[in-house]
Every structure is written in structure tokens, then in C-alpha cells.
Amino acid sequence: MKHGLPIARPGQVIGLLGGSFDPAHAGHVHITREALKRLGLDRVWWLVSPGNPLKARGPAPLSQRMAQAQGVMNHPRVDVTDIEARLGTRYTSRTIAALRKRYPRVHFVWLMGADNLAQFHRWQDWRGIMTSVPIAVLARPGDRIAARTSVAATVFRTARVSVADARGLGLRKAPAWTFLNVPMHAASSTAIRQNGDWGASAERRSWRDLH
Ligand SMILES: Nc1ncnc2c1ncn2[C@@H]1O[C@H](COP(=O)(O)OP(=O)(O)OP(=O)(O)O)[C@@H](O)[C@H]1O
Numbered sequence: 001m002k003h004g005l006p007i008a009r010p011g012q013v014i015g016l017l018g019g020s021f022d023p024a025h026a027g028h029v030h031i032t033r034e035a036l037k038r039l040g041l042d043r044v045w046w047l048v049s050p051g052n053p054l055k056a057r058g059p060a061p062l063s064q065r066m067a068q069a070q071g072v073m074n075h076p077r078v079d080v081t082d083i084e085a086r087l088g089t090r091y092t093s094r095t096i097a098a099l100r101k102r103y104p105r106v107h108f109v110w111l112m113g114a115d116n117l118a119q120f121h122r123w124q125d126w127r128g129i130m131t132s133v134p135i136a137v138l139a140r141p142g143d144r145i146a147a148r149t150s151v152a153a154t155v156f157r158t159a160r161v162s163v164a165d166a167r168g169l170g171l172r173k174a175p176a177w178t179f180l181n182v183p184m185h186a187a188s189s190t191a192i193r194q195n196g197d198w199g200a201s202a203e204r205r206s207w208r209d210l211h
């Protein structure tokens with residue numbers, strides 16, 4: 001880590017998995033391993049978000065989510081980071097712009113579950129994200145059809161890369177995205193929270209309180 005940011009070598013292909021991780025679970029681990037394998041990534045960085053701009057409910061404190069995520073994700077090529085808090089960014093478009101500026105010779109790939117592609121067109125400057133980094137979408141139970149018929153998938157249909165070519169996704173010029181129809185994992189943070197296994201005593205703050 002340099003200035004609290006991970007070190008990356010020029011030419012490396014790094015997957016970015018942004019999330020609330022409130023809490024991190026086996027589904028996150030599963031898609032991370034699948035992305036490493038199927039996209040030929042050198043590393044994956046988990047970006048534990050200070051707070052999802054679209055979620056009204058505030059997450060558990062960042063330090064608590066970071067510690068829990070570090071306990072769940074144990075892989076030599078994965079870094080669990082609080083990059084967005086360090087950069088002072090919340091919106092993905094700004095995070096990606098800041099990372100591309102700091103790591104001009106690194107190839108970033110944005111990773112997300114199918115549920116996020118379905119509502120991707122609600123993200124700030126989502127077209128700008130699409131045209132700045134390649135994106136890999138990973139199957140999630142219940143969300144495959146919504147993702148495939150989403151606004152983003154429709155608008156950028158000609159930029160879709162076949163699974164057969166997914167290994168080279170990170171070196172492609174954006175817009176370029178692929179849908180990885182990986183074996184699905186049903187874990188979700190919502191279900192864990194509903195079971196009362198996480199964050200019952202966590203101090204929760206709304207996203208607005210964080211600003
Ligand atoms: N089981 C899963 N399969 C595929 N993708 C997943 C899975 N769980 C999470 N993801 C993806 O990981 C990223 C971070 O997810 P997040 O931290 O919001 O977890 P979550 O389980 O979706 O949380 P919540 O239930 O609170 O919305 C998102 O892109 C999400 O789509």
C-alpha cells in the first residue's frame with residue numbers, strides 16, 4: 001500500500017468489485033473467484049463503499065465492514081480496500097476517473113452482479129462509466145433476465161463481448177461488457193441482516209449524514 005492505496009504494476013489487469021459489503025458473504029467470494037478465473041485478471045480489489053448513493057438506509061460503519069470483509073475474503077490476489085473513503089469519492093464514475101488518473105497504465109475492469117446491471121442506468125454518469133472501463137456482469141439468482149433486458153444492456157448491445165472472448169475483456173477499449181453466466185450463488189447481505197446475524201448493534205447512519 002502506498003498512501004493507503006494498493007500498489008499495481010503497469011500493464012496489470014485489475015477487477016474492481018464495488019459494494020456495500022454490509023456484510024460481505026460467500027456470494028462475493030464466489031463471483032470474485034469466478035472473475036479472476038474467467039477474465040484472466042491479475043488481481044481484484046474490493047472497494048468497500050462509504051455508502052451506496054442510491055440506498056437510503058445507511059450501512060454499518062466502514063471500519064466494521066472492512067474488518068468483516070477481510071475475514072471473509074482470503075485470497076492472495078484479492079485486496080479488500082477502503083479506496084473510496086481515501087479518495088473521497090462515492091459515485092462510481094468519480095471513483096473510476098480518480099483511479100484511472102492515479103494508475104494510468106493499469107487496466108481496470110468493473111465487476112458487478114446482474115442485479116446491478118438491471119438498475120445501472122440510474123447511476124450517476126452511467127454512460128460515462130460504460131465508455132471508460134470494460135464491465136463484467138456476473139449471474140445472480142433471479143436477476144439474469146432483468147439484467148439482459150435492462151436499459152444499459154439494450155443501449156450498449158453492440159458493445160457486448162461473447163463469453164468466449166471474455167478473457168481479453170480487460171485489454172479492450174470501452175465500451176465493452178460481458179455477461180458471465182457463472183454457476184449462481186444465492187447469498188445476499190439483505191438475507192444475512194434479516195436473520196439478525198449482522199449489524200444488530202451497529203451504529204447506522206444515512207448516506208446524507210456521511211457528507
Ligand atoms: N450472490 C451474488 N451473486 C452475484 N453477485 C452478487 C452476489 N452478492 C453480491 N453480488 C454483487 O456484489 C456487489 C456488491 O454487492 P452488495 O455488497 O450490495 O451485496 P448484496 O448481497 O447485493 O447486498 P444487499 O442485499 O444489501 O443489496 C454487487 O455488484 C452485487 O450485485
Ligand SMILES: O=C(O)c1ccc[n+]([C@@H]2O[C@H](COP(=O)([O-])O)[C@@H](O)[C@H]2O)c1
Pocket residue numbers: 017018019020021047049051052053054055090091092093116122123124
Ligand atoms: O455511482 C452511482 O451512482 C452508484 C449507484 C449505486 C451503486 N453504486 C455502486 O455500486 C456498487 C454496489 O453497490 P451495493 O450497495 O449494491 O453493494 C458500489 O460500489 C456502489 O458505490 C454506484
